[in-house]
Each structure stands twice: as C-alpha cells, then as structure tokens.
Amino acid sequence: MEQFDKIVIGSGQAAPALAAQLAKRGFRVALIEGDQLGGTCVNNGCTPTKTLRKSAKVAHMVKHAEEFGVSAGDVQIDFLAAMERMRERVNTSRAGLTQWLNSFDNIEVIFGWGQFAGKDGDKFLVDVDGRRLAAPDVFLNTGTRSFTPPVTGLDSVRHLDNRGLLALNERPSHLVIVGGSYIGLEMAQIFRRLGSEVSILHRADALAEREDSDVSEIIADMMKDEGVNLYLEAAMTSLAPTENGGVTVTLGDGEVLDASHILFATGRVPNTENLALESVGVECDDRGYIKTNPQLQTNVPGIWALGDVNRRGAFTHTSYHDHEIVLASLDGMQDLYQWKGADQRPTTYAMFTDPPLGRVGLSMTDAKKRVAEGQNILISDMKMANVSRAKEESETRGLIRLIVDGDTEQFLGATVFGLNGDEIISVITNYMATGASYRIMQQALPVHPTVSELLPTILAGLKPLTAE
Missing domain, CATH: 3.50.50.60 (FAD/NAD(P)-binding domain)
Known part of the structure; x- marks a missing residue:
C-alpha cells in the first residue's frame, strides 16, 4: 500500500x-x-x-x-x-x-x-x-x-457525441443535430460555415429556451439566416441506417430526414x-x-x-x-x-456562437418572478443595432440587457448577446463580485469606440421592471 x-x-x-x-x-x-x-x-x-x-x-x-x-x-x-x-x-x-x-x-x-x-x-x-x-x-x-437518449434504431446507426464529431476527417454532407441548446447551436453554426448542410431537432418550442424569449428569437433568426434548418417541438420516433452509411431520421409527424451524420447534444x-x-x-x-x-x-x-x-x-x-x-x-x-x-457566486457562462452570448445572474424572465414576489428591480436594454462599434463592424445582431436591484443598487444579472459578448460579460461578473452600486460604473470613464463604453449609458436608462 x-x-x-x-x-x-x-x-x-x-x-x-x-x-x-x-x-x-x-x-x-x-x-x-x-x-x-x-x-x-x-x-x-x-x-x-x-x-x-x-x-x-x-x-x-x-x-x-x-x-x-x-x-x-x-x-x-x-x-x-x-x-x-x-x-x-x-x-x-x-x-x-x-x-x-x-x-x-x-x-x-x-x-x-x-x-x-x-x-x-x-x-x-x-x-x-x-x-x-x-x-x-x-x-x-x-x-x-455525453448523454444519448434511447431511440428506436439507435444501435443500428452510426451516431456521434461531441467526441465523435471532433474525430471526423471528412465533412458531413448533412449533419442532423439533436438538441438546440448551447453545444448543439455552437456545432450547428460551425459545421454550417464549414460547408455542411445542418438541421437542428429540438424538443422545445424555442432554441436555448432557458434564455429570455427575445434572445431565443434572435438566435433562431441567426441560425435561419445562415441556412440551418430548424425543427422545433420535434420528436424522433426512429432511426435507420442507409446503404451509404448514413442515417434516416423519422420524426413524430412522419417527416423523414436523410442525414450523413447525426449528433446527439442532449445533455450530460x-x-x-x-x-x-x-x-x-x-x-x-x-x-x-x-x-x-x-x-x-x-x-x-x-x-x-x-x-x-x-x-x-x-x-x-x-x-x-x-x-x-x-x-x-x-x-x-x-x-x-x-x-x-x-x-456566493452568480451563474455566469457564454454560448460561443458568432456573435456570442454572455450571461450572468438573472435573466429578465427570472427577474419578473422576483418582481411578482415584491422585489424592486430595475432594467435597461440596448440593441446592438444602436451600438456604433457594432455598426462599424457590421455586427449589429443582438442586445445588451442590464438588471439591478432597485434598493441595494447591486447588479442582479446581465445579458450581452452580440459583438464580444463573451468578453464583455466578464466586466459585469467581476463588478458583481465587488458588491458595488451600479452608479459607480455609471460614472466610470469608458474607452471609445467600444461596445462596453455603452454600459454607463444603458445604466442611465434603468427603469422599474414590471411582472407582466
């Protein structure tokens, strides 16, 4: 021993x-x-x-x-x-x-x-x-x-998880991705841009459904604009192999998809x-x-x-x-x-699509629940289409959303979906760790021209959030 x-x-x-x-x-x-x-x-x-x-x-x-x-x-x-x-x-x-x-x-x-x-x-x-x-x-x-859910015919077809996908040497001609959350969305955009036809099958009625509904809509529009096929509220009934080594995917409504590869991005x-x-x-x-x-x-x-x-x-x-x-x-x-x-720590993460999504703390949906319970919460949004740096780089998709406690003046959450959102969210995350009032950031001197220079401006537009 x-x-x-x-x-x-x-x-x-x-x-x-x-x-x-x-x-x-x-x-x-x-x-x-x-x-x-x-x-x-x-x-x-x-x-x-x-x-x-x-x-x-x-x-x-x-x-x-x-x-x-x-x-x-x-x-x-x-x-x-x-x-x-x-x-x-x-x-x-x-x-x-x-x-x-x-x-x-x-x-x-x-x-x-x-x-x-x-x-x-x-x-x-x-x-x-x-x-x-x-x-x-x-x-x-x-x-x-990776977790792969049971599906009729699963054992008869070649199916991929994230490890198998990254082991490929030949580009999929048609990649079907089961799961429209963060990993699935990142891989969908990457392989679409590398030349594959891509289809996403997602069980919910919105992509990345834990995000606010308007953010999910922006994500869906981005995917559709890049040519990704979306099948929402989609259920698979069976899988079957094809003669050329691909897979036939049968959906609950009877529609059949012919894919060269199928990726399961369905949790861990x-x-x-x-x-x-x-x-x-x-x-x-x-x-x-x-x-x-x-x-x-x-x-x-x-x-x-x-x-x-x-x-x-x-x-x-x-x-x-x-x-x-x-x-x-x-x-x-x-x-x-x-x-x-x-x-002690707030939940913070990024979805590394292009543009990326950065998130920390409460979403607007979460905050509305708090308001319904009597908490005083302030909120302010700005569309990326109104950010000069984003317009200069033709990266105008997305928004910035800041949420603070109306009584303590501390940050409760933020969403930054757009140009450099994965980096900008750390500004808020790090600031939250100090416990300082948002008013200090509002009076800070930012660098121009950047996306984050608009944070004080957005904070100046804070208004009470309602539960509706």
Missing part, C-alpha cells in the same frame, strides 16, 4: 491547479487520470471547439468579404486541414499541461481508473492500475460525459458509477451527481467533489473556481478576498 498526503481522481480543470497548489504546500499528491490529462475542456470541449470555431469564422468572413470592399474570389474550405489545426492545438495544450505537472517532484501522475476500496483507519484506500493508494484526503474531479451524465463511492459512504443524488456543501465537501469528511460532477456549475470556469474554494477551506479562509463557498 502506497502512502500519499492527498489523492486527486480525475484531471479536469480543477484538478491540475489543485494538485499543484497542494504540492507547493508540501504535500505528496497522487493525480489519477483514466483517459487523457485535461479532461473535457482540453481534449473534446473548449480547446478544440473554439479552435474549430475560428476556422469557421474565417470561412464566413471570407465569403462575405465583398461587403467590406475586399474581393476574395471562390472560397475553398479544406475540412481536414481545419480539423488537423484543431488537433494540433489540443495536443500542444495537453503536452504543456503534462510537462507542467511533471515539473513537480511531489506530484505523481498515475494513469488508470481510480476507485475507492474502503478505509484503513483514518485513510481512504484507492485502487488504480493494480496499485493500492492510501491518503486521508481525496478530491474527485471526474466530470461528465456524471462519471461516478465506477468510483465505488458506496464503499466509503459518499452520497449522490438521483442522477449520480455527488452531493456537497458550499465548500464542496461531501457527506464524508476528507472527501471533496469539484467540477461538473458536483452539479454546482457545468463549466470550465466553475470547475477551476472550485479548486480555489477548496484551497480557501483548507487554508482556514484567512484571506479576506478568498471565495468562501460556491453559493
């Missing part, structure tokens, strides 16, 4: 940083990974998709070059070259992470599927690749994987079933996510759960932030500016 001070299982965005910080504090750390270092983000999430998004954006800009006084001629897309560029970026990123972790003398990276094997006194036992490790503290960062499930959590008594919810308190401690002292697997934020940035919360707890939370718990 091998003794360690700390064991980290999984190497998503929380784990490497946590392992490094623990090592710097003098602990001997085992970092266990069952697949590839870096987790979803590095290998089949953020890094590859944003790299491929750039290729798609360049193709889109070149096709529209004449609008800017540039003649580009006939545009040819080398799909394989774009995919190889993406893979090179992934390999470089993973190699850099590997080199960095190996630079720590007291971190041992162990490849294999780690699982608990009970306790020995005050130490947890973890088996991996024929070895038995022991440590008093274990940190779980095993993440999630946690990677917890092989951890043998029952051997140490760690509790999960009914979907397999590990229950934690705001400091990310499980019901078993000495075991923490970080990242997607704790259901406290399914994003790379929340996973990374989790490691800071854990360190604050381990350090005794002595620093005034350390985050003390996950319940």
Whole structure:
C-alpha cells in the first residue's frame, strides 16, 4: 500500500491547479487520470471547439468579404486541414499541461481508473492500475460525459457525441443535430460555415429556451439566416441506417430526414458509477451527481467533489473556481478576498456562437418572478443595432440587457448577446463580485469606440421592471 498526503481522481480543470497548489504546500499528491490529462475542456470541449470555431469564422468572413470592399474570389474550405489545426492545438495544450505537472517532484501522475476500496483507519484506500493508494484526503474531479437518449434504431446507426464529431476527417454532407441548446447551436453554426448542410431537432418550442424569449428569437433568426434548418417541438420516433452509411431520421409527424451524420447534444451524465463511492459512504443524488456543501465537501469528511460532477456549475470556469474554494477551506479562509463557498457566486457562462452570448445572474424572465414576489428591480436594454462599434463592424445582431436591484443598487444579472459578448460579460461578473452600486460604473470613464463604453449609458436608462 502506497502512502500519499492527498489523492486527486480525475484531471479536469480543477484538478491540475489543485494538485499543484497542494504540492507547493508540501504535500505528496497522487493525480489519477483514466483517459487523457485535461479532461473535457482540453481534449473534446473548449480547446478544440473554439479552435474549430475560428476556422469557421474565417470561412464566413471570407465569403462575405465583398461587403467590406475586399474581393476574395471562390472560397475553398479544406475540412481536414481545419480539423488537423484543431488537433494540433489540443495536443500542444495537453503536452504543456503534462510537462507542467511533471515539473513537480511531489506530484505523481498515475494513469488508470481510480476507485475507492474502503478505509484503513483514518485513510481512504484507492485502487488504480493494480496499485493500492492510501491518503486521508481525496478530491474527485471526474466530470461528465455525453448523454444519448434511447431511440428506436439507435444501435443500428452510426451516431456521434461531441467526441465523435471532433474525430471526423471528412465533412458531413448533412449533419442532423439533436438538441438546440448551447453545444448543439455552437456545432450547428460551425459545421454550417464549414460547408455542411445542418438541421437542428429540438424538443422545445424555442432554441436555448432557458434564455429570455427575445434572445431565443434572435438566435433562431441567426441560425435561419445562415441556412440551418430548424425543427422545433420535434420528436424522433426512429432511426435507420442507409446503404451509404448514413442515417434516416423519422420524426413524430412522419417527416423523414436523410442525414450523413447525426449528433446527439442532449445533455450530460456524471462519471461516478465506477468510483465505488458506496464503499466509503459518499452520497449522490438521483442522477449520480455527488452531493456537497458550499465548500464542496461531501457527506464524508476528507472527501471533496469539484467540477461538473458536483452539479454546482457545468463549466470550465466553475470547475477551476472550485479548486480555489477548496484551497480557501483548507487554508482556514484567512484571506479576506478568498471565495468562501460556491453559493456566493452568480451563474455566469457564454454560448460561443458568432456573435456570442454572455450571461450572468438573472435573466429578465427570472427577474419578473422576483418582481411578482415584491422585489424592486430595475432594467435597461440596448440593441446592438444602436451600438456604433457594432455598426462599424457590421455586427449589429443582438442586445445588451442590464438588471439591478432597485434598493441595494447591486447588479442582479446581465445579458450581452452580440459583438464580444463573451468578453464583455466578464466586466459585469467581476463588478458583481465587488458588491458595488451600479452608479459607480455609471460614472466610470469608458474607452471609445467600444461596445462596453455603452454600459454607463444603458445604466442611465434603468427603469422599474414590471411582472407582466
């Protein structure tokens, strides 16, 4: 039995940083990974998709070059070259992470599927690749994987998740995407711009339905303008293979779609079933996510759960932030500016379509519910079509929406859908962390010409929100 001070299982965005910080504090750390270092983000999430998004954006800009006084001629897309560029970026990123972790003398990276094997006194036992490790503290960062719902004929056809899609070497002639939420929308736009016919099947009557209805409408218009076929409130009844290796998709109304490829972007499930959590008594919810308190401690002292697997934020940035919360707890939370718990942070994220959507805190729909309960809330909108920088760049789709508490004057939420929305939302997110009044931002000196320079102007137009 091998003794360690700390064991980290999984190497998503929380784990490497946590392992490094623990090592710097003098602990001997085992970092266990069952697949590839870096987790979803590095290998089949953020890094590859944003790299491929750039290729798609360049193709889109070149096709529209004449609008800017540039003649580009006939545009040819080398799909394989774009995919190889993406893979090179992934390999470089993973190699850099590997080199960095190996630079720590007291971190041992162990490849294999780690699982608990009970306790020995005050130490947890973890088996991996024929070895038995022991440590008093274990940190779980095993993440999630794609969920594919049961459909008649599913086993008879070639179907893709996000990993399979990014492994393609040939461009799909017709990509059917099941799911019209964030991942599905990003992939739809990317592959449409790279030359595929794309169809989205979505169960709801609006795309990205957790957004405000006007935002969902803008997203739908954007997709339709780029030639993406939308099937809303669509249900599949069956799938069947075609002679050329494609798939026939039969919808509930009897319509049949012939696709070369089908991608399921229908949610995620946690990677917890092989951890043998029952051997140490760690509790999960009914979907397999590990229950934690705001400091990310499980019901078993000495075991923490970080990242997607704790259901406290399914994003790379929340996973990374989790490691800071854990360190604050381990350090005794002595620093005034350390985050003390996950319940403090507002939900913030981006959808990386082009233009992107940035969101933090309450939507207008959420805010109206608060108003109905008696809260005093102020709101102000501005269309991107009224933003000079957006007009100068012919990027006028979208809006900016700011929501504040009428009594405390603190920000409650924001939506920035449009040019640089994924970057601008961080201005609001960071400001919310200060707890300051919106009036301070309203009096700030912005840089011209930018999109964010309009934030003080929008704040000057705040008006009471009604529940209707």
